[in-house]
Amino acid sequence: MSQALTAGPAPRARRGWRREDKLWGMFFVAPQTLGMLLFTLLPFLAAFVLAFTSWNGFGTPEWVGLENFRDQLTSPLLGRAIVNTLVIAVVTVPIGLFLAIITAVVLNKIRGRAVYMVMFFAPVVTSSVAIAMIWQQLLRQDGVVSGVLSRLFGIAPIDWLGHPWLALMAVCLVTVWSSLGLNVVIFMAGLQSISPAVLEAAAIDGAGPVRRFFKVVLPLLSPIVFYQSVIAFISSLQTFDLVFVLVHNAGPDNGTRTIVYHIYDLGFAQSQFGLSSAASIVLLALTLLITAAQFGAQKKFVHYEA
Structure with a gap:
């Protein structure tokens, strides 16, 4: 009986401690x-509702139904913005990932690679506005890049940021x-996780460096390649700051007008928040469509270890 009396309070103490843990967990x-509710969920819901209204930022929004979507889906500016954005994504993602993999493979075989990794990583932690302003000076018609090419090939200085197509390629260059x-850095981590025994076995079987890369290294890195491609495509679809600073808003003849800049221009420059919200929903649908296509295609090239 004494044992029953002494054993009784223990479960209550444990239950009380668990409740306290839950409270502390909820607190942290x-x-x-x-933050997610205030700065992500509520703005998304507000944009979704505004997409069906006409509102200039003042007064009461006027319900217009699907009129904003009809306007945007037939808008030449949105069509130009979608094409430009897809060009940026299609150009920068494959080139950027390919260069990153090659660079990671080279750095993985040399000493002092930490110094080179810091050098490569420096632009990532640098303000995108600062990067755009530096490249803006480099790509001017009288800038360093045009001057070097002019002296090497004897051609007239090129106005990289004054031509629609060249300006779009300049955005792709800076993005990459x-x-x-x-x-x-991410691919370096993936390479270092590959067992040396696997590479040694491939070498013993007669596979050269190129064959080992394509038949062993690349398949083992395919999950990372897939993840980075999804993230890179989403990031490319959201290109804004480089366009806004590097080529002064939408660039010559809207040659660098992206979807996010189009959304900004409608909302904050023209005070047409209904049209701006409708364009943002179009961007969301395009992002979901491309991401779903990538997930559907992963079965053909992504190899997960058993």
């Missing part, structure tokens, strides 16, 4: 949860350069 999670470091 609350800031992040409130600024994102290379992060991809290199």
Whole structure:
């Protein structure tokens, strides 16, 4: 009986301690949860509702139904923005990932690679506005790049930022350069996780460096390649700051007008928040469509270890 009396309070104490743990857990999670609600969920819901209204930022929004979507889906500017954004994504993602993998493979075989990794990673932690302003000076018609090419090939200085197509390629160049470091670091981590025994076995079987790369290294890195491609595509679809600073807003003849800049221009430059919200929903649908296509295609090239 004495044992029963002494054993009784223990479960109550444990239950009370668990409740206290839950309260502390809720306390520490609350800031992040409130931030997500205030700065992510509520703005998304507000944009979704505004997409069906006409509102200039003042007064009461007027319900217009699907009129904003009809306007945007037939808008030449949105069509140009979608094409430009897809060009940036299609150009920068494959080139950026390929260069990152090659750079990671080279760095993985040399000493003092930590110094080079810091150099490659520096643009990642640098303000995108600062990067755009530096490259803006380099790519001017009287800048360093045009001057060097002019002296080497005897051609007239090129106005990289004054031509629609060249300006779009300049955005792609800066995007690849600024994102290379992060991809290199991630691929370096993936390379170092590959067992040397696997590579040695392939070498013993007669596989050369190139064959080992394509038949062993690349398949083992395919989950990382897939993950980085999804993230890179989403990031490319959200290109804004480089366009806004590097080529002064939408560039010549809207040659660098992206979807996010189009959303900004409608909302904050023209005060047409209904049209801006509708364009943002179009961007969301395009992002989901491309991401779903990538997940559907992963079965053909992504190899997960058993």
